[in-house]
Amino acid sequence: MSLPQPDLGKSSTDLLQKDYPFQGTALEIKTKTPSGVVFKVAGNRASHNSVILGDLEAKMNHKKHGLTFTSTWTTANVLKTQVELDNQVAQGLKLDLTTSLAPNKEKGGNKTAIINAAYKQSGFHSRAVLDVLKGPTFTADTVVGRDGFLVGAEAAYNVTDGRISRYALAAGFNAPEYAVTIHALNDLKSFSASYYHRVSADVEAGAKAVYDPKLTNGGVSIEVGTKTYLDSAAFVKAKINNSGVLALGYTQSLRPGLKASFGLALDTQKLNEVDPAGPVHKVGMSFVFES
Incomplete structure (x- = not known):
C-alpha cells in the first residue's frame, strides 16, 4: 500500500489513470459457467516490444459461506492463489x-505470501497486511470520517529489524459532487493534493499535484483531466501534465458484454522528434468480452 486508504482520493485517481490504454494492445475475455465459476483470459502486448504477456484466471464463489477462491x-x-x-x-x-509461486531452479524459486484483513463500518475503515516472507513486514492503515471529513494514517513495521519502515498521513473532504484530498507520503517527505468535481451528469473534472524533491521540474508535477459522456454507452477522456504529455481516451460499449477502449499519448514538446530509445508518442487499444 503506497497511500493511506486508497479510497482517499480515489475519484481523482480513477479519472486521471483509468481508461487510457496507450501502452499497447490488450484483450480480456470473461465467461461464467452455470455453476458460477468465472474464467478470465487476459493478454497484453506492450507497444515498445513484441512480448505478449497473459494470464488465465479461475474464480469460484461460495456466497453462503462468504468464501471466494481465485487461482491465476x-x-x-507464476501461479497465484487467493482465498x-x-x-x-x-x-x-x-x-x-x-x-x-514462480518456480525457477536457477534462482531457487520466488515465493510470496500475504495475509490481508479489512474491517469496515460506518465512518471507519481499517486494513492490516502481513507480508510473511518479505521482512516479514506488517502494514496497517486506518481512515475515520464524519460529516464528509476524512482523516487517515498508514505505517509499515519491519518485524525483523524491529522498526517502522514507512509512514504516511492523509486528510480529505468528500461531498456528493466533489472531493479534495491531501497526502503526506514517504515519511512525510513528499506531498500530493488532488481534486475531483462532478460538473454535471455528463462531465467530470479533476487535478492532482505532487511535490517530491526527487522529481525534475523543481520537484512538482501537475496533471489535470476531464471526462465527458457522449451517451449512455460511450465517453471520452483527456488529460495533460506539466511535462507537456497529452493523453486521450475513448471507450465505447459496442453491445452488452463487449467494450472497446482506445488511447493516445502525445508529447507536445516533441511532436516532430524521433527518439532512437523508443517511441515518443504512444497508441494502444483494449477489448473486453464478457458473457
Missing part, C-alpha cells in the same frame, strides 16, 4: 490470503 497462472510461469473470507468472522470483516 501467467505466461511468466477470501467475507463477513463470516465478524460483520464488516474481510480476510484473505494471497500467495504466488
Whole structure:
C-alpha cells in the first residue's frame, strides 16, 4: 500500500489513470459457467516490444459461506492463489490470503505470501497486511470520517529489524459532487493534493499535484483531466501534465458484454522528434468480452 486508504482520493485517481490504454494492445475475455465459476483470459502486448504477456484466471464463489477462491497462472510461469473470507468472522470483516509461486531452479524459486484483513463500518475503515516472507513486514492503515471529513494514517513495521519502515498521513473532504484530498507520503517527505468535481451528469473534472524533491521540474508535477459522456454507452477522456504529455481516451460499449477502449499519448514538446530509445508518442487499444 503506497497511500493511506486508497479510497482517499480515489475519484481523482480513477479519472486521471483509468481508461487510457496507450501502452499497447490488450484483450480480456470473461465467461461464467452455470455453476458460477468465472474464467478470465487476459493478454497484453506492450507497444515498445513484441512480448505478449497473459494470464488465465479461475474464480469460484461460495456466497453462503462468504468464501471466494481465485487461482491465476501467467505466461511468466507464476501461479497465484487467493482465498477470501467475507463477513463470516465478524460483520464488516474481510480476510484473505494471497500467495504466488514462480518456480525457477536457477534462482531457487520466488515465493510470496500475504495475509490481508479489512474491517469496515460506518465512518471507519481499517486494513492490516502481513507480508510473511518479505521482512516479514506488517502494514496497517486506518481512515475515520464524519460529516464528509476524512482523516487517515498508514505505517509499515519491519518485524525483523524491529522498526517502522514507512509512514504516511492523509486528510480529505468528500461531498456528493466533489472531493479534495491531501497526502503526506514517504515519511512525510513528499506531498500530493488532488481534486475531483462532478460538473454535471455528463462531465467530470479533476487535478492532482505532487511535490517530491526527487522529481525534475523543481520537484512538482501537475496533471489535470476531464471526462465527458457522449451517451449512455460511450465517453471520452483527456488529460495533460506539466511535462507537456497529452493523453486521450475513448471507450465505447459496442453491445452488452463487449467494450472497446482506445488511447493516445502525445508529447507536445516533441511532436516532430524521433527518439532512437523508443517511441515518443504512444497508441494502444483494449477489448473486453464478457458473457
